[in-house]
Amino acid sequence: MAFEGLTTRLQNVFSKLRGKGKVSDEDVAEAMREVRLALLEADVNFKVVKEFIAKVKEKAVGKEVMESFTPGMVIIDIVNKELTDLMGGSQSKLAKANKPPTVLMMVGLQGAGKTTTSGKLAKMLQKQNSRPLLVAGDIYRPAAIKQLQVLGEQIKAPVFTLGDQTSPVEIARQGLQHAKDNGNDYVIIDTAGRLHVDEELMEELRQIHSVVNPDEVLLVVDSMTGQDAVNVAEHFNQQLDLTGVVLTKLDGDTRGGAALSVKAVTGCPIKFASLGEKLDALEPFHPERMASRILGMGDMLSLIEKAQSNIDTEKAKEMERKMRNAEFTFEDFLEQMDQVKKLGPIDQIMDMIPGMGKMKQAKDLKVDDKQMGRIEAIVYSMTTEEKRNPDMINHSRRKRIATGSGTSLAEVNRLIKQFDEMRRMMKQFSDMMGPKGGKNKAMKQLKGLGKGMKFPFR
Numbered sequence: 070m071a072f073e074g075l076t077t078r079l080q081n082v083f084s085k086l087r088g089k090g091k092v093s094d095e096d097v098a099e100a101m102r103e104v105r106l107a108l109l110e111a112d113v114n115f116k117v118v119k120e121f122i123a124k125v126k127e128k129a130v131g132k133e134v135m136e137s138f139t140p141g142m143v144i145i146d147i148v149n150k151e152l153t154d155l156m157g158g159s160q161s162k163l164a165k166a167n168k169p170p171t172v173l174m175m176v177g178l179q180g181a182g183k184t185t186t187s188g189k190l191a192k193m194l195q196k197q198n199s200r201p202l203l204v205a206g207d208i209y210r211p212a213a214i215k216q217l218q219v220l221g222e223q224i225k226a227p228v229f230t231l232g233d234q235t236s237p238v239e240i241a242r243q244g245l246q247h248a249k250d251n252g253n254d255y256v257i258i259d260t261a262g263r264l265h266v267d268e269e270l271m272e273e274l275r276q277i278h279s280v281v282n283p284d285e286v287l288l289v290v291d292s293m294t295g296q297d298a299v300n301v302a303e304h305f306n307q308q309l310d311l312t313g314v315v316l317t318k319l320d321g322d323t324r325g326g327a328a329l330s331v332k333a334v335t336g337c338p339i340k341f342a343s344l345g346e347k348l349d350a351l352e353p354f355h356p357e358r359m360a361s362r363i364l365g366m367g368d369m370l371s372l373i374e375k376a377q378s379n380i381d382t383e384k385a386k387e388m389e390r391k392m393r394n395a396e397f398t399f400e401d402f403l404e405q406m407d408q409v410k411k412l413g414p415i416d417q418i419m420d421m422i423p424g425m426g427k428m429k430q431a432k433d434l435k436v437d438d439k440q441m442g443r444i445e446a447i448v449y450s451m452t453t454e455e456k457r458n459p460d461m462i463n464h465s466r467r468k469r470i471a472t473g474s475g476t477s478l479a480e481v482n483r484l485i486k487q488f489d490e491m492r493r494m495m496k497q498f499s500d501m502m503g504p505k506g507g508k509n510k511a512m513k514q515l516k517g518l519g520k521g522m523k524f525p526f527r
């Protein structure tokens with residue numbers, strides 16, 4: 070996952086500071102040296118690092134900080150605010166034309182993820198009840214038009230193409246007219262990319278620009294390429310006046326340099342971040358939330374938003390009722406896993422929960438999609454009757470389930486044991502909250518409950 074190294078290093082610096090009652094000037098200087106190294110190692114542009122450290126230092130050595138009750142926390146807060154500022158301060162939203170359609174021109178090098186991002190953007194706009202038109206303007210890469218058509222089919226968005234024999238400038242012009250004629254409120258123009266920035270490409274992009282007069286020129290950059298991504302952004306910006314950047318592949322193990330430098334170097338805000346190959350893996354970029362993810366403080370807001378747009382609330386309510394009445398079966402368990410999976414890779418979800426990222430690093434908690442898959446395989450190998458009455462799953466049934474799911478008896482035993490514990494806890498919980506419980510009793514029992522508790526998927 071992106072930023073892992075940076076997060077670990079920063080957390081080490083901060084835990085040293087946090088442990089101190091008083092913080093001396095030397096402590097701050099030492100911490101700043103380590104933050105500086107951590108940023109450089111994460112491939113952040115060296116000028117950006119220098120300015121960043123100067124700003125943090127200026128704020129951190131003040132008297133108020135030293136004499137505050139929790140100097141360590143105050144310094145973390147300063148770093149958090151400066152990181153947020155570095156990435157643009159607040160969210161930079163997509164422009165909207167006064168008179169539709171709003172025209173989005175997608176530019177970038179080959180392989181950065183331009184075509185995929187065009188599809189993801191279209192899907193995001195559809196979710197907001199818009200009707201985007203995709204325009205296939207990359208006539209040079211043989212499969213690009215087909216790729217966009219396939220994406221369009223998947224999300225049921227119209228794709229405008231004139232094949233690969235018409236000039237991209239003409240395609241863009243006619244595409245825009247087509248959108249006007251058909252009442253599309255957004256036009257997303259996918260343009261060609263090259264392996265390197267070259268004059269011919271820029272000229273073509275400038276011509277398209279002057280014909281369609283876009284509301285947004287979005288540069289798609291691959292965050293895995295680190296400083297190169299920043300150089301590419303600077304170059305495009307000099308030639309084209311970008312209005313925003315989309316960072317792709319933030320799900321990979323990028324060290325984070327691009328995300329942290331691109332705004333400072335080009336002045337161009339990051340508008341979206343892409344965290345996976347799937348079509349719903351695009352997120353609006355929130356600098357403050359990204360900063361808190363980098364500092365290992367989680368990002369509950371994004372998680373809640375994801376849940377709101379992906380989880381079936383009726384099903385969630387029904388699940389809650391079952392849990393309260395301790396009617397929870399393995400069938401419900403499967404359903405719940407399905408809901409969680411809709412939110413994205415489990416690894417990414419964990420990073421959004423405060424503290425979880427750190428637990429993951431400590432290897433206390435091993436939850437990944439592969440393991441979720443094994444758990445699912447076990448449950449799928451149960452008969453309907455077994456799923457509904459987990460108590461009937463005796464030794465010989467367990468052996469059959471292990472063989473059927475390609476796992477081991479130990480794994481099946483563990484899952485069933487944890488499932489039982491989970492049910493018992495739910496039962497205790499609902500008893501506590503029930504008429505005989507009362508608040509004080511509930512609190513008392515809650516304290517005892519934590520002891521035997523294990524995370525169900527460990």
Ligand SMILES: Nc1nc2c(ncn2[C@@H]2O[C@H](COP(=O)(O)OP(=O)(O)OP(=O)(O)O)[C@@H](O)[C@H]2O)c(=O)[nH]1
Pocket residue numbers: 177178179180181182183184185186207210213260261262263317318319320321343344345346350
């Ligand atoms: N893991 C991951 N892969 C991505 C992401 N975005 C795009 N990709 C992958 O990157 C590859 C290149 O994406 P494309 O959209 O084909 O690239 P492109 O920029 O359109 O390339 P050209 O059309 O040749 O300019 C594809 O395999 C995508 O699935 C992302 O956020 N995460």
